[in-house]
Amino acid sequence: MDFEEVYKRNVDTVYRVCFGYLKNVQDTQDAVEDTFVKILQKPVKFENAEHEKAFLIKTSANICKNILKHWSRKNENIEDYENLSVNQGFEIDETLQEVLNLSPKLRSAVYLYYYEGYPTKTIAKLLGTTDTAVRMRLSEARKQLKANIEENNRNFELALGVTSEN
DSSP states (O other), X not given: OOHHHHHHHHXXXXXXXXXXXXXXXXXXXXXXXXXXXXXXXXXXXXXXHHHHHHHHHHHHHHHHHHHHHSGGGGGOOGGGGTTOOOOSSSOOOHHHHHHHTSOXXXXXXXXXXXXXOOOHHHHHHHHTSOHHHHHHHHHHHHHHHHHHHHHHHHHHHHHHTOOTTO
């Protein structure tokens, strides 16, 4: 295994997965680093590129969950993070911003399904849940995303003074 090649192939995906959980540049960078350190500490023999990517996604998700469970995060003030720059080499459009606003369970399912292209059975394995649960999460996420985007559009129209009666 050539670590540098593994890193180059997967660093963007690992970063996006971590950012999806943590929504914080500093913690995301730490989680990405920890993910790759894991395979340096205990080398893994990958069957193929898909196995490699799945392993790194699962590892990074677990690292992020551990970070989120850590006691010190419970005492942080959310206002400390409001003005952080979050664009670290990938575009955050309106839809992705709405995805990032979802709960971690919904956000993970949506990201892996729509952004990484994994089927629901693979996502279930990566997240340690059932295929049915993944489909339910995707359904709930679509409902929430639709409602949030429609609400944003209504607010935008109101701000412009546009109404559906005009």
